[in-house]
Amino acid sequence: MNHTTTANGSDTGLEVSTQAVEAEISDRADPQQVLADRVAQLYRQMPIAIGATFIAGAIATFELQGRWLKELVLIWWAIVVTFTAAASLLLYAYYRSADKVATAPQWLRWLGIAALGNGASWGLAGGVFFRSLSDEQQVFLAFLFAGMASVGIPVYAASWPIFALYAAGILGPFFYVLLTFGNRLFVEIALLVPLFYAINVAIAYRLTQVFHSGYRLRRAYGRLTQDHRLLNQRLERQLIELEEARRQVEASGRKLALFAERAPIAVLELQPDGTVAEVNHAAEILFGYAAAELVGGSVKKLIRPEFHHEFDRTWRELVTSRESMAGLKLRNPRRDGVDLVCEWTVTPLVNFQKEVIAVIAQGRDVTAQLEAERMKKEFTSTLSHELRTPLTSIIGSLQLINSGVMGDMDKEVGELAVVAERNAQRLLDLINDLLDIEKVESGKLDLMPEVIAVDDLIRESIVLNEAFGERFKIRFESHGDVPDRKVHADRKRLLQVMTNLLSNAAKFSPEGGVVEIGTEDVGGNVRVSVHDRGTGIPEEFRARIFGRFTQADSTATRQKGGSGLGLAICKRLVEVMRGRIGFQDRPGGGTTFWFELPRHTG
Amino acid sequence: MPDRPLNRICYVEDDEDIQRIVRMSLERVGKMTVAVVTDPTQAIAAMAEFRPDLVMLDWMMPVMDGPTLFRQMKLRPETAALPVVFITARASQRDLEDLKRLGAAGTISKPFSPKDLPDQLRAIWAALP
Numbered sequence: 001m002n003h004t005t006t007a008n009g010s011d012t013g014l015e016v017s018t019q020a021v022e023a024e025i026s027d028r029a030d031p032q033q034v035l036a037d038r039v040a041q042l043y044r045q046m047p048i049a050i051g052a053t054f055i056a057g058a059i060a061t062f063e064l065q066g067r068w069l070k071e072l073v074l075i076w077w078a079i080v081v082t083f084t085a086a087a088s089l090l091l092y093a094y095y096r097s098a099d100k101v102a103t104a105p106q107w108l109r110w111l112g113i114a115a116l117g118n119g120a121s122w123g124l125a126g127g128v129f130f131r132s133l134s135d136e137q138q139v140f141l142a143f144l145f146a147g148m149a150s151v152g153i154p155v156y157a158a159s160w161p162i163f164a165l166y167a168a169g170i171l172g173p174f175f176y177v178l179l180t181f182g183n184r185l186f187v188e189i190a191l192l193v194p195l196f197y198a199i200n201v202a203i204a205y206r207l208t209q210v211f212h213s214g215y216r217l218r219r220a221y222g223r224l225t226q227d228h229r230l231l232n233q234r235l236e237r238q239l240i241e242l243e244e245a246r247r248q249v250e251a252s253g254r255k256l257a258l259f260a261e262r263a264p265i266a267v268l269e270l271q272p273d274g275t276v277a278e279v280n281h282a283a284e285i286l287f288g289y290a291a292a293e294l295v296g297g298s299v300k301k302l303i304r305p306e307f308h309h310e311f312d313r314t315w316r317e318l319v320t321s322r323e324s325m326a327g328l329k330l331r332n333p334r335r336d337g338v339d340l341v342c343e344w345t346v347t348p349l350v351n352f353q354k355e356v357i358a359v360i361a362q363g364r365d366v367t368a369q370l371e372a373e374r375m376k377k378e379f380t381s382t383l384s385h386e387l388r389t390p391l392t393s394i395i396g397s398l399q400l401i402n403s404g405v406m407g408d409m410d411k412e413v414g415e416l417a418v419v420a421e422r423n424a425q426r427l428l429d430l431i432n433d434l435l436d437i438e439k440v441e442s443g444k445l446d447l448m449p450e451v452i453a454v455d456d457l458i459r460e461s462i463v464l465n466e467a468f469g470e471r472f473k474i475r476f477e478s479h480g481d482v483p484d485r486k487v488h489a490d491r492k493r494l495l496q497v498m499t500n501l502l503s504n505a506a507k508f509s510p511e512g513g514v515v516e517i518g519t520e521d522v523g524g525n526v527r528v529s530v531h532d533r534g535t536g537i538p539e540e541f542r543a544r545i546f547g548r549f550t551q552a553d554s555t556a557t558r559q560k561g562g563s564g565l566g567l568a569i570c571k572r573l574v575e576v577m578r579g580r581i582g583f584q585d586r587p588g589g590g591t592t593f594w595f596e597l598p599r600h601t602g
Numbered sequence: 603m604p605d606r607p608l609n610r611i612c613y614v615e616d617d618e619d620i621q622r623i624v625r626m627s628l629e630r631v632g633k634m635t636v637a638v639v640t641d642p643t644q645a646i647a648a649m650a651e652f653r654p655d656l657v658m659l660d661w662m663m664p665v666m667d668g669p670t671l672f673r674q675m676k677l678r679p680e681t682a683a684l685p686v687v688f689i690t691a692r693a694s695q696r697d698l699e700d701l702k703r704l705g706a707a708g709t710i711s712k713p714f715s716p717k718d719l720p721d722q723l724r725a726i727w728a729a730l731p
Contacts, residue, residue: 384691385662385691388691388712388713389617389620389691389712390619391713392620392623392691392712392713392714393617393619393620393623395713395715396620396623396624396627396713396714396715396716397619397623399715399716399717400623400626400627400630400631400716400717403631403716403717405626405630405631406626406630428713446696448699
């Protein structure tokens, strides 16, 4: 649609568009449907046409039959009756037909033939009888022809070509007879006949146009009404859905409000400029302000002035990126001036235009938590340094005494010094184990991974633990060395794992026994196994063997040493190095402890 | 490897008990000559006078810690070339790596064994260029 508006405000554009709208509306009508409507209109008029033809034919037969032409008139009457019968059959067939729309052009053609036949039967009467009739009869016949021709206009108005055929059938022969009668008056009348014919056809043409546009509009209107109805139904459905959605939103809104209100964390709704729009009860309690004191003011009231600059920067970033941020730690002054450290999660709410309409801030007081973490760190540090320093002196002194470099001493004093050294060493092991556990669990373990040949590792661990094994009269034996098995791991920590497994095996093996160490490939992993011939793991102990402070028999701790943390540390160390650890009964008695690490290739 | 055996050790340590143990260990087990310095701020002067083969520094000391003293030694011509071994209770693996990069000859972790200490130092001594 070309809608132009000129500078002087011409409304031509509006007219164009109105026409266009009409055209658009008319275009909605299905042309075939419109044609079918017209055909139906024509067939509805047929009973009138058939009746009129029959009655007029009967009158004409009656008027004309007194003459010498009696047989011919009767023959003509027979023709008229045949035609009306044929037309009736056609009408019957039309009403019986199933699909009047698709076959409309065909019914129109048949009707045209019938109309031509109807007209031609009157024409026949004119052509054959007119010359031989009396003056009165000629007037009657002429009057009849004029009447029949003009009756045809309303009857066939829905299709002017059919009227034209019908009227031509009547008037054509009549025109010829008048023209060739040899009477000047008749010639003049004859010349008027085409004129009347043309006028009648023109009227029929106009009427056809009116019918056509009438039906078209009716159809278009029908379509529009139907469209309108469908549209209404759809609107109604959407309205119902909208109402349902509104109810859901309202319900979840209520739920959210409830969550925010009852949540143990502070929830603030902020405007994009940082103004507080709403706060929950937890926020009031946490910061010591009533909601009314915060709402409407800047959220900076809850932030130390020296951090305002940093806050502004973060806030700009938040509003620009429209991405939520978590884990923001801020110093938030309480109303009484005490600083809290809160951890915040801030989430911008964005509308369809991607504009930030609000920011939801959820804050948790982590002051106590941070303090606890700090204290724990301090404690660990104390444990590490302050306990180890005196132990260094104790163990060092006892070692020097026990090594004999200080000279001979009483046998019993010497025994006591050995006891003192062994127990000081146990205390040190326990401290080291505790520190290790703490390191692994807090993720502070520094790993220095390198490529390690597994059989080198085993050899080294055997050398390191030989002396310990001798104490329990145990030998370590490695078998199944395969030089190309390598892992990527921290050597020191792996040796720690090996030492734990070997010393455990030594402690729990019968005197004079052999602890065997083997390697094998398990999937993409290298498995190192330590086999002992001990008494096995008691059933009730199996589930918690890798837990902390666990020993199957607490008397063993006193007899054989060990903190009960060794396997717990092993499990965590192996897992930190992406491996796993386990144990199983050994056929023939004893236990096999194993660990696996991903095999290093290349 | 230096062409003479390890003999003179200077040990900077604030804990007098540990001082005593280390001195006994080195003198009795290792048959070495030991000078012990308690105050790290006096250490450089003491070293200049004593002329040790090797210096042992405690990591954690009040006033001045071992690494700081080590850096100062590097700045002084009379001590810059001395091999330094750290004795430490709490340094992480990474700290030790950093120290080695700075030029420390070795590290011995606390608690150490006084029986083995002389051998440990001799091994570090043997590994020197």
